[in-house]
Amino acid sequence: MPPDIHRDNIPDLVERLRRGDRGALSRLLTLAAAGAERDSLAAALRVSSKNHAPVFALTGSGGVGKSSLLSVLTMHFAQRGERVGVLACDPESPVTGGALLGDRCRIANPQVSDRIFVRSLATTSGQQALASHIDRMLEIMKAFGFDRIFIETVGAGQGDVAVHRLADVVILVLQPQTGDALQWEKAGILELADLVVVNKADLAGADQTVADVTQQLNQTESRPVLVVKTSVVKGEGIEELCQAIEHFE
Ligand SMILES: Nc1nc2c(ncn2[C@@H]2O[C@H](COP(=O)(O)OP(=O)(O)O)[C@@H](O)[C@H]2O)c(=O)[nH]1
Ligand SMILES: [Mg+2]
Incomplete structure (x- = not known):
């Protein structure tokens, strides 16, 4: 099977998110709204966030x-x-x-x-x-x-x-x-x-x-x-x- 080049790299997106990248924010919200990548999103976001x-x-x-x-x-x-x-x-x-x-x-x-x-x-x-x-x-x-x-x-x-x-x-x-x-x-x-x-x-x-x-x-x-x-x-x-x-x- 050919590699899926469109697949989102969740840890990378979350890293960009934490640096304040609005594009990453937008993409991650779209994935979350669709219920996609649930496990990888949960894992990537679990890394403690200081924002309250x-x-x-x-x-x-x-x-x-x-x-x-x-x-x-x-x-x-x-x-x-x-x-x-x-x-x-x-x-x-x-x-x-x-x-x-x-x-x-x-x-x-x-x-x-x-x-x-x-x-x-x-x-x-x-x-x-x-x-x-x-x-x-x-x-x-x-x-x-x-x-x-x-x-x-x-x-x-x-x-x-x-x-x-x-x-x-x-x-x-x-x-x-x-x-x-x-x-x-x-x-x-x-x-x-x-x-x-x-x-x-x-x-x-x-x-x-x-x-x-x-x-x-x-x-x-x-x-x-x-x-x-x-x-x-x-x-x-x-x-x-x-x-x-x-x-x-
Ligand atoms: N007269 C009046 N109309 C308002 C006021 N605030 C909002 N509207 C109008 O009420 C309608 C519904 O507003 P909207 O913000 O979309 O309501 P939502 O459905 O609760 O989000 C729109 O036509 C607004 O322009 C207000 O303080 N006074
Ligand atoms: Mg409204």
Whole structure:
């Protein structure tokens, strides 16, 4: 049989990854997402990695503004000199996050956009296979040496429980007038949230939603959970959200 010249050299890729090679990062994520080279990847990544980048998960229904928030959050931290990685599980619009980020960053400053890496995963939320691959993908992201990692997921109850296991901080994103905050309590999401964001505060009903969620949290949670109101469109509340995120370090 002829030698397979296209075969990936995993230890070599991982070595390049640790030196901050974005091409190696991209290739390894693709392999991990496909469930390929599982054993060799696991072995190569096992060599102890010193990186303990905090992992923040943004979760919430489709359309509440998770990708939009991520585009401003990643910009904020990159402008401070951090290297920020994003794994966006966004079955509805897999390119939104990347395109949005890319556009804004190009406008801002190419040096800043170089510090941001986004991988969109067009995968069904809550799929069991996804969870296991995301584990490995997160290991890869950590080995690259990001200062901060974000995951975007569509909150659908069960899928979020897996995210809670993977992330250090779970950020639940809501928008005004999406009904009762109780639905989140029923789904068991509110109790997983470390921070709640009511986005689209430029729309009517934001204060009511903040009040509902706060009341719900006060009734069910003994720990303090901050509720932050943001509007990506108006650029409001973003600074406060960034501070709240930094607070978890
Ligand atoms: N009015 C308003 N619209 C927003 C805001 N943030 C995001 N959007 C819009 O909401 C839609 C969904 O946003 P997206 O970030 O893709 O939501 P995701 O599905 O949660 O990732 C887009 O059309 C955004 O432009 C906001 O603060 N105010
Ligand atoms: Mg999105």
